Amino acid sequence: MKKLIAGSLAVLLTAPAFAGGQMYEQQTTSFMGWDILPYVAVRGGATYGNLNYNFNNAKESVSQNLYQLRAALGLTMYETARFEIEGSFFTKGKDTKGFGNLDNVEVTSSNIELMANAYMNIGHFHYIQPFAGVGAGLAFIDTKASAAGFEDKKDNTRFSGMATLGLAMPFGCYSVDVAARYNYIDVASGMHDFSGDIGIRYMF
Numbered sequence: 001m002k003k004l005i006a007g008s009l010a011v012l013l014t015a016p017a018f019a020g021g022q023m024y025e026q027q028t029t030s031f032m033g034w035d036i037l038p039y040v041a042v043r044g045g046a047t048y049g050n051l052n053y054n055f056n057n058a059k060e061s062v063s064q065n066l067y068q069l070r071a072a073l074g075l076t077m078y079e080t081a082r083f084e085i086e087g088s089f090f091t092k093g094k095d096t097k098g099f100g101n102l103d104n105v106e107v108t109s110s111n112i113e114l115m116a117n118a119y120m121n122i123g124h125f126h127y128i129q130p131f132a133g134v135g136a137g138l139a140f141i142d143t144k145a146s147a148a149g150f151e152d153k154k155d156n157t158r159f160s161g162m163a164t165l166g167l168a169m170p171f172g173c174y175s176v177d178v179a180a181r182y183n184y185i186d187v188a189s190g191m192h193d194f195s196g197d198i199g200i201r202y203m204f
Helices: 002-018
Strands: 029-031 034-055 058-077 081-090 093-099 102-121 129-147 150-171 174-185 191-203
Touching: 034 081, 034 093, 034 102, 034 129, 034 174, 058 102, 058 191, 081 129, 102 150, 102 174, 129 174
Parallel strands: none
Antiparallel strands: 029 034, 034 058, 034 191, 058 081, 058 093, 081 102, 093 102, 102 129, 129 150, 150 174, 174 191
16 A cells, blocks of 8 residues: 555656646636646655554553655645645654563554645735645554564554644745644554654646
């Protein structure tokens, strides 16, 4: 499933290369009274993750520092709202904790997410545009705890929800976006991710 998601996003993101590089005013189309503009986006940043994990009849909070890459295909509607499908790829997280009578238990996780996101501009500004967003989707996450011959390994597909606040800086058919995100994954006893990223949107 992870390979299928990665391959599909690669195809979607290369398609706009054949669409030309005209400016916003030349490309906007109207549908049911809404001005609509498609876009692709690539974002990168860092994440602090907190995974509540049960192992050996004990629960611990596992902290993980991750890097992330996000790729999205979406639509801007009337310069007010955006809707997109986004794939998120995270580096492997790792931490060592004690669980009950077991010390130095290594807990690792790897994660790919497929999300549907909606964003709304806050006010209307020309150079720097604040926005807020929510998202929901699926996380394809592998978790493993191992120590002294004991191992607990799981391959999970779980619900994921996200809330976002950010700033967009548009220029021509591009926009630079800076965002702070909170992401919850319904895995183990709950995974909480706090992220910051910067990205670029290309509107075609």
